[in-house]
Amino acid sequence: MNTKTRLPPEAEIIIFGASGDLTSRKLIPAILRLYERGAISEKTKVVGVARTAQSSESWRGELSRAMADTLKNPTTAATWQRAQNNIHYFVGDITDRNSLSKLDAELNAMNAIDRVNRVYYLSTSPTIYEAAVSNLGLCGMADEVRGQRRVIVEKPFGTDLETAHRLNRAIHQVFQEKQVFRIDHYLGKETVQNLFVLRFGNAIFEPLWNRHYIDYVEITVAEEGLVGRRGGYYDSAGVLRDMFQNHLLQLLMIVAMESPARFDAELIRDEKVKVLQAVRPIREADLADCGMRGQYDGYRSEPGVAADSQTETFAALRLFVDNWRWKGVPFYLRSGKGMSCRTTQIVIRFREAPHLLFNGGEQCPEGNKLVIQIQPAEGIQLHFQAKVPNENMAMRNAELEFRFDRKSSVMPEAYERLLLDALHGDASLFTRSDEVELAWQIMDPIIKGWSNGISPLYQYEPGYWGPKECGDWIARDNRSWFDTCPVL
Numbered sequence: 329m330n331t332k333t334r335l336p337p338e339a340e341i342i343i344f345g346a347s348g349d350l351t352s353r354k355l356i357p358a359i360l361r362l363y364e365r366g367a368i369s370e371k372t373k374v375v376g377v378a379r380t381a382q383s384s385e386s387w388r389g390e391l392s393r394a395m396a397d398t399l400k401n402p403t404t405a406a407t408w409q410r411a412q413n414n415i416h417y418f419v420g421d422i423t424d425r426n427s428l429s430k431l432d433a434e435l436n437a438m439n440a441i442d443r444v445n446r447v448y449y450l451s452t453s454p455t456i457y458e459a460a461v462s463n464l465g466l467c468g469m470a471d472e473v474r475g476q477r478r479v480i481v482e483k484p485f486g487t488d489l490e491t492a493h494r495l496n497r498a499i500h501q502v503f504q505e506k507q508v509f510r511i512d513h514y515l516g517k518e519t520v521q522n523l524f525v526l527r528f529g530n531a532i533f534e535p536l537w538n539r540h541y542i543d544y545v546e547i548t549v550a551e552e553g554l555v556g557r558r559g560g561y562y563d564s565a566g567v568l569r570d571m572f573q574n575h576l577l578q579l580l581m582i583v584a585m586e587s588p589a590r591f592d593a594e595l596i597r598d599e600k601v602k603v604l605q606a607v608r609p610i611r612e613a614d615l616a617d618c619g620m621r622g623q624y625d626g627y628r629s630e631p632g633v634a635a636d637s638q639t640e641t642f643a644a645l646r647l648f649v650d651n652w653r654w655k656g657v658p659f660y661l662r663s664g665k666g667m668s669c670r671t672t673q674i675v676i677r678f679r680e681a682p683h684l685l686f687n688g689g690e691q692c693p694e695g696n697k698l699v700i701q702i703q704p705a706e707g708i709q710l711h712f713q714a715k716v717p718n719e720n721m722a723m724r725n726a727e728l729e730f731r732f733d734r735k736s737s738v739m740p741e742a743y744e745r746l747l748l749d750a751l752h753g754d755a756s757l758f759t760r761s762d763e764v765e766l767a768w769q770i771m772d773p774i775i776k777g778w779s780n781g782i783s784p785l786y787q788y789e790p791g792y793w794g795p796k797e798c799g800d801w802i803a804r805d806n807r808s809w810f811d812t813c814p815v816l
């Protein structure tokens with residue numbers, strides 16, 4: 329994951345599922361910013377593939393309309409004008425080999441040069457990923473005779489361990505692991521990457537970063553929004569599949585991992601995998617108390633959602649990482665839709681001072697906290713005790729903070745970073761096959777156990793911090809949530 333100072337070699341980005349909203353919301357804007365920054369050559373071609381019959385011109389028109397807000401920026405609008413010659417549309421179906429062969433022939437004909445790298449972006453319905461990769465293989469489109477071939481796979485990667493394993497097997501029949509880039513867009517976020525720097529670029533945190541000084545860790549991904557138009561997908565997924573198996577476990581891995589020997593994709597992922605291997609499996613007897621789940625009021629009336637849906641839109645989990653560094657330190661993870669505000673934060677809760685001299689010798693109400701805010705504003709806040717001026721030796725909470733946007737006006741979007749890394753062939757911020765399977769192995773028993781009714785489904789009103797029972801649940805461990813909307 330080095331700073332990319334050189335341009336990646338000339339490439340073609342083929343987006344399958346081009347009519348989906350990810351393409352216009354994230355992928356094309358990210359590519360435009362890469363053009364604009366000069367991070368990729370303006371010769372980089374983008375070919376959108378979908379079944380809807382339309383011309384390249386009409387697709388570009390569709391993209392322009394969908395990106396109307398982005399294109400209000402005159403520089404971006406000028407880049408878009410220049411980029412249009414390189415943005416093409418192909419009417420095709422990845423599940424149909426004839427159609428793929430035609431696409432391949434057209435791509436080869438488009439090339440002015442002999443060898444050109446290709447990145448295939450799978451943004452179709454996940455149900456056709458297996459067929460898609462197998463067809464790419466059968467059409468010879470994974471062969472690297474005419475340049476490197478890489479495949480980016482959007483989430484969800486499987487729906488449980490078995491399906492993820494099957495998908496990995498299908499992919500590995502066609503692509504080698506080094507050609508595969510499984511997306512978790514949280515890894516593309518600047519503050520998530522800053523976690524690596526915070527931990528491994530500073531000497532002051534490391535001596536404290538363990539069971540001797542840390543009492544517990546909270547990882548919260550709260551969304552104010554509801555399921556909106558995604559009810560159909562969401563109702564079959566639920567928050568555990570949608571957020572925990574990927575984003576929350578990724579955050580846990582980076583907080584808990586050991587330093588790799590070098591900043592190298594394999595070594596980083598080796599260390600992350602060791603964390604998942606150390607996560608204590610949830611046994612049947614633990615299912616009822618290892619966490620809790622909830623559903624917001626009104627969820628069952630959302631379009632695409634079953635009227636008697638038992639799907640959770642909120643969950644909280646207590647996990648333990650059984651190794652020398654973390655034994656006994658609970659990691660509390662929670663995420664939900666319809667929460668009080670949008671915030672993603674990691675709170676490192678340090679142990680209380682062992683003996684207090686101040687406040688008349690009473691215990692300090694809370695130990696120190698390091699709040700790492702991933703979004704919306706990105707930065708870090710350290711909470712500590714300071715003296716109240718003029719008040720004898722009384723203490724009060726004080727904060728030290730750092731905000732990214734005060735230090736840099738440019739905060740690249742996650743997809744910008746990830747697309748660029750995939751073009752460079754750097755998989756540091758992508759999920760490896762064993763990692764994705766281990767994550768499912770942790771989540772599967774919980775998803776299955778809870779859906780069998782072991783854990784009650786608490787209702788909650790949108791606009792708060794999930795079901796009130798969640799506060800009671802953590803209070804039984806003598807701990808509490810940091811229920812604070814963005815601190816920065």
Ligand code: BG6
Pocket residue numbers: 483513551570571672
């Ligand atoms: C996606 C989930 O992976 O992440 C969505 O499918 C969720 O349900 C989204 O809203 C959250 O991403 P971000 O970047 O807005 O936190």
